[in-house]
Amino acid sequence: MKILTIIGARPQFIKAATVSRVIKKIENCTEILVHTGQHYDENMSDIFFDELGIPRPDYNLGVGGGSHGAQTGEMLAKIEKVLFKEKPDYLLVYGDTNSTLAGALAASKMHIPVVHVEAGLRSFNMKMPEEQNRILTDHISTLLFTPTDTGYSNLLKEGINDSSIYNIGDVMYDAAMYYGKKAQNNTNILEKLNVKYKDFILATIHRAENTDNIERLTMIFDELSNVAKTKKVILPLHPRTKKSLENINFNFSESKISFIDPVGYIEMVMLEMSSKLILTDSGGVQKEAFFHKVPCITLRDETEWVELVEAGFNFLAKDLKSLETLIGEVLSKSFDYDKYSFYGKANAANKVIDFLKVNK
Ligand code: UD1
Ligand code: UDP
Incomplete structure (x- = not known):
């Protein structure tokens, strides 16, 4: 199984650290890590790879700064090229950044199954760039992993089929x-x-x-x-x-x-x-x-x-x-x-990979 993971912003390095650690332990499972470059300062990017033991990205697309449209568009074009070359079984994205949307869109148009970790969250404020990114990503994802019950029910209300949604808890709880x-x-x-x-x-x-x-x-x-x-x-x-x-x-x-x-x-x-x-x-x-x-x-x-x-x-x-x-x-x-345990009881990262193995 080949998983291509898109990361780019600080919180995504932390989320990916927990899942990448699980992927590393699985036989016949390869992860290709693509860093869009959205965050690029040493203390916004490299430091997390060093201290959390995340493998060095296989690709760094160098797309940092710029307006939303320019940033997302450049990421989209560059991610598409990588997908043509790597042909993964799944594209994995986290959260709600421009890197998330660009990755999901590039894969969806190539009919590569999109896996969205931290799906279903809503602020109901469409002016937020993150809200736009979340909604669009959720609606083109194949497998949606929600961190909370609320996330799960938000997706059902938007008409997403319950057979694609799994409430697994929060990978950030694993990290914490x-x-x-x-x-x-x-x-x-x-x-x-x-x-x-x-x-x-x-x-x-x-x-x-x-x-x-x-x-x-x-x-x-x-x-x-x-x-x-x-x-x-x-x-x-x-x-x-x-x-x-x-x-x-x-x-x-x-x-x-x-x-x-x-x-x-x-x-x-x-x-x-x-x-x-x-x-x-x-x-x-x-x-x-x-x-x-x-x-x-x-x-x-x-x-x-x-x-x-x-x-x-x-x-x-x-x-x-x-x-x-x-x-x-x-x-x-x-x-x-x-x-209270609103965010599951840990091991959310293992659950993501277990579901992918079963669905493959
Ligand atoms: C992005 C995400 C936001 C997330 C946050 C995490 C989007 C739309 N926003 O917001 O959801 O909560 O990351 O921190 O994707 N900059 C630097 N060095 C860096 C990174 C950024 O100087 O390493 C500066 C640049 O001027 C850049 C600006 O910060 O233009 C904004 O960066 P950007 O990644 O576009 O958005 P964030 O505000 O970081
Ligand atoms: N964080 C960090 N160093 C900082 C500030 C935040 O490691 O100086 C971590 C924080 O603990 C959390 C993540 O970055 O895990 C949150 O990122 P951020 O606030 O940038 O984004 P958001 O979660 O709002 O998308």
Whole structure:
């Protein structure tokens, strides 16, 4: 069985790490890894291959930056060429990035079965590039693996046949458990940043809806700067957000936010596990907060991970001006994380490959 996997953005390296590890152990199964190049900085790409033991990509298409159309179009053309050459049995894609859509579209037009891991998620906000990518990818996929019950029922509601959908849980849960244990003994990030366990807030911001809207961007960073006057706030800065803040002449030296460069996954997991609260607009980080039993405030109006909001582990900061009040409220609550397993009970990566073997 030959699987051609498309990856390109930071969260996809982490998802692929768990599945690639399983593929490596299977006899007569080859994985061709294609990196679109969507993320290309050392600390947005290479670092994950090195520390998570992901095999070096067989192809790097070098398509980073640019507008959505140009980026997706160039990926599509380049992936098609690789597919003609490699002729895989399956094309495997993760999540909802432009790399995901380009891969799925290239394969679907060549009648190569598309396998979508992390299918079925919806924000019901069609302005999000990710929502467009998810819906289009799901509707041209042959096998759809959902991480949650909600994802499964979203697909049924859109008319996708239940014989193609499997709710297997979340491959990111596998990663969080596996690397969470390793992180304990393999990083000194807390010492490096001079912070104490459970004595700081961890924040990440990179969503287009926050970085490309000057009013929202300004409000978010003003609010975070206010919070940072009384509480330590560590913020690994995504390159997209850095550029947006530079464009509005954000005063980095005046703000008390502790900005750091993006970190590798092991350091990130350690920061997550050690923080007392997470503020984020990241999809992956919202779930990791739950996996590592840390309360989370999401700086968006909606989320695809609705079960965390419904169960009261994640709070949507719809009114950014009340962020400090919301932080106070959340920090005064206690949470019973052990009652819930919204994302399966691990081994999602094994399930993906087991299904592919059976369907081959
Ligand atoms: C992409 C995904 C988003 C995902 C995020 C993960 C799409 C539409 N968006 O958003 O769903 O949550 O990745 O982090 O696919 N840049 C660099 N160096 C890098 C990578 C990016 O400087 O290594 C800068 C470039 O200016 C680039 C911009 O960030 O143009 C945006 O990068 P892009 O990959 O297009 O989108 P993300 O915001 O990273
Ligand atoms: N992450 C990381 N280093 C960082 C910030 C995030 O390793 O500096 C990890 C994080 O733990 C999660 C993934 O990157 O596993 C999430 O990626 P991102 O927030 O970029 O994308 P999203 O999940 O929103 O698509």
